Amino acid sequence: MDWDTPVVDERDLARTYDGGAYSDPWAAVLDYQAVMQYASQHPDKGSYAISNALELPRGRVRGWTDGGKPDAARGIEVARDYGWLDATMQDGTFLALNTLVANVFSGGSIATETFTPSFALNHRDHRSHVIDALDGVGVEHEFYHEDDDSRATEVRPTAAGSVLGRTLAVLGAPVGPKARLEDFTLPWYLDEAPFEVRELFVLAYLANRAIHQRTKETVQIQEERDKSYRDELAALIEDVAKEPVTSGERMVTISADAARSLGLQPRYRTPTGTTEPSE
Template identity: 45%
Template sequence: MEPTAKALSRTYSDRVYPDPWEKVLDYRRVQEYAAEHPNAGRVRTGRALDLPAGRVRGWLKDVVPDPVRGINVAIDRGWLDPPPDSEMAAALLELLAHVLAGGSISVRNYVPAVTPGERISAEEIRDAFERVGVETRTRNADTPERATEIVPTRDGTVLGRCLVAMGAPTGVKTSLDHLPAVVWEVPQSVRRSFARIYVRHRGLNYADKSTTRVQVERPSSFITELRELLDDVLDERVTTGDTGTGITISAAAARELGVE
């Protein structure tokens, strides 16, 4: 599922609305009523819509709820409901691969961060962010005890929420038990790109072997779906270990995927 307004709104929390999407709908109702009745005050508007006048007052005075503001930013950026075969859908899915395999999304502010690796350069990660329209900065470059990370400079919290709406977790990822459903909704060429990015982040090579080993700390259901994805985009041999904790990609499959 590509990010939708409803899914994005539900990444926010609200003390009044158990479902923040209902807050978005109420805000929109107030704006529509105000446009049709420009002389109506908060009391009349509240009575007409069965909403507290105190809540209506702020919305009539240009107070925009956080979920609505986030949706507006995402719409302006083109992140909501891009067609599955569009360039933006491909860019979002590839950024999702970087985050799932080599990054994280902050629980506190939802800002995504991706760490460069042996096969993934900082420049490539910056390009992935720029493809969805955001500039980046490098964090922790001068802090040896912490991983260097590439993070957005603007609208990062909304971008991160869009990635969460697509199926990315916040915080630790070890409990993620399935690939995001959106992976199966895009063209095969985009799925292949997702797989290539994931393997380049997580793949290990051994001096005495020509295979690539993908080792991830995830439930077996996630490993199974990752194997299914690789089988879907590759003709060459991919196998799962006896313990089910990793995937071995043959040398021919690695060449086919472009990660040898």
């Protein structure tokens, strides 16, 4: 993949929507764009003439020329306005999207029906790095369950949440309850991503899921998904750390050397350094 090429394809984003009368929602977007272009070039033509010229149902054309638009077309416009469709591997906006994808895997979810994402804050609470990532993609957010001791505090976008969730899904973030998903794999773009993107994904993941112990310098991730996923996750972390990382029964174990290479700060003694995103 060319690192200067936008990563999110608007066609893939369109296909996260219900196409209604269209089996392919992207086809609805193309027809909508054709209608609007024809109308702008022929301002004296009404819906009847446009529908005849483009061989589209008049009712559909009239709805679009009167201000309506397919949901997929609206979603694409929102994503473009936020800069998500233009983001390349080396953009700050994409780094923020990448961080949010990591947080869906390690401490969040995307609702099946609405595609709205929510993220549990980690032990840093309101200083969790996911808040900076939401700021990085330009969306406002609110906190939930702050006064509920039985639930983790969550942060959710208050604007463009559904489009953001769909964008994260296009990048490979799981949608719906992760426990029910089959063929659970890491995001497709990581295979060809620059080191900075892979490293940031790993650090964001570990900031939410790393288990430190008082008597050991190794760090573990409890992960009960299929062994193939644990193997894939261990391989990614090892590739970033350049030190041994192993997968076992329900656990991924990061060696002491790998933990030091990643700059992970033990939580049970005074840290001697810093890392980004900090835990």
